[in-house]
Amino acid sequence: MGADTNFKRICLTLLIAAVLFSPLSSYACGERKPLRVYILVGQSNMVGTGAISTIDYIGDDPATASLHKSMLNEDGNPKTCERVWISSLNGKYRTYGGEGFGRLSAGYGLRREDPTTHGDCIGPEYTFGITMEQHDDGPILIIKTAWGGKSLHLEYRSPSAGEYQLPDELVEKFRDKGVLEAKQAEVQEYSGKYYRYMIEHVKKVLGDINRVCPDYDPEAEYELAGFVWFQGWNDYAATAQYPPSDGDEQFASYSDLLCHFIRDVRKDLKAPELPFVIGVIGVNGNHTPGLFSGPVNAQEKMERLRLAMAAPAQLPEFKDSVVAVPTAPFWDDKLGALGMKQLKIQRMRTSLYKKSKSSPNADGSMSPADIKKFMEDYNVEVFTPEELALKERASGSGGFVHYYGSAKFHAQAGRAFAEALLKQQSQ
Structure with missing residues (x-):
């Protein structure tokens, strides 16, 4: 009888544990x-x-x-x-x-x-x-x-x-x-x-x-x-x-x-x-x-x-x-600072394609390949290596209106x- 009682107690304990620690434990x-x-x-x-x-x-x-x-x-x-x-x-x-x-x-x-x-x-x-x-x-x-x-x-x-x-x-x-x-x-x-x-x-x-x-x-x-x-x-x-x-x-x-x-x-x-x-x-x-x-x-x-x-x-x-x-x-604000530099990049690109008077491409002599190379160099000039790394790690697309994709x-x-x-x- 003692062994049987102990067995029942063990079973009851296991059942209670199963209920307490099952997904249903989140419900009262x-x-x-x-x-x-x-x-x-x-x-x-x-x-x-x-x-x-x-x-x-x-x-x-x-x-x-x-x-x-x-x-x-x-x-x-x-x-x-x-x-x-x-x-x-x-x-x-x-x-x-x-x-x-x-x-x-x-x-x-x-x-x-x-x-x-x-x-x-x-x-x-x-x-x-x-x-x-x-x-x-x-x-x-x-x-x-x-x-x-x-x-x-x-x-x-x-x-x-x-x-x-x-x-x-x-x-x-x-x-x-x-x-x-x-x-x-x-x-x-x-x-x-x-x-x-x-x-x-x-x-x-x-x-x-x-x-x-x-x-x-x-x-x-x-x-x-x-x-x-x-x-x-x-x-x-x-x-x-x-x-x-x-x-x-x-x-x-x-x-x-x-x-x-x-x-x-x-x-x-x-x-x-x-x-x-x-x-x-x-x-x-x-x-x-x-x-x-x-x-x-x-x-x-x-x-x-x-x-x-x-x-x-x-x-x-x-x-x-x-x-x-x-x-x-x-x-x-760190992304805001990078965003202002990115805006500078965008304005330069626009000036090259529009051939504005203040643009390095004012005379229209730059080919698409020339513009691409110019912008690659300009990007490095505007952003430090540390800023480029931060830009890559911290921001996505969408600009300031979309919180820089952060x-x-x-x-x-x-x-x-x-x-x-x-x-x-x-x-």
């Missing part, structure tokens, strides 16, 4: 936790141009070394999350595009050729998901919809904001050119088009979650846990829509449109208290003199937009449910967005 009382769903939306800064080849640069900075470590497997390669899945809808200019989905890994940023296959970039989604997985022992789903070159005043315009109307300045301009009717038809077609794409895709994914997340248990259900909005450049550049003559109120209508957007998202997704993060555009960082290119009022204009982007979070209506997260602190920027932004939502959840 034997019941699976609901799937937490996060929606990430925006334009190219949300699409993500952070080159995977630049990820190791993140580890060079002591301030981001731990972030870099969290992004890697034990073998030193970018990790694939175990409990985070993603559906990412992306397309080229004014197309619907295609969906890539699966477990979250590096490669869900910009996809230059085929949006349904892995690319060579990350966006904020990567470290957003990694951070969420570190703080939540349940399953997580990210639904990301992002297209480059999209404004809030036109393509992402939400229903309660009404249909977009051309500013008087553009009406007169297009009338003079004889294209007014065509332009009016165009804006009518695109007014709110990508807002509708976004909502339709979110509902499509939520309507068949197992297609994206095979381990999803419908009995455990899901909860919409947060929304991240990261956009801005196309509104910044829309001078007719946001006239400088309005002074400090230049981007006031952006704030109004964003309030409409938040309300409409919550209404259309039937989530009236959906936590919302506004990623405040970080292009050019703090506008360190000599490290950015732009007109004399570039900093003032950008600060006006940043204040307008963050403004909804200060309204009593959105207290405790909307938070603005600045991304300017994640801008890399994974370091996108990784810090993604983590900050996740932490902002986690803070809201803990309140």
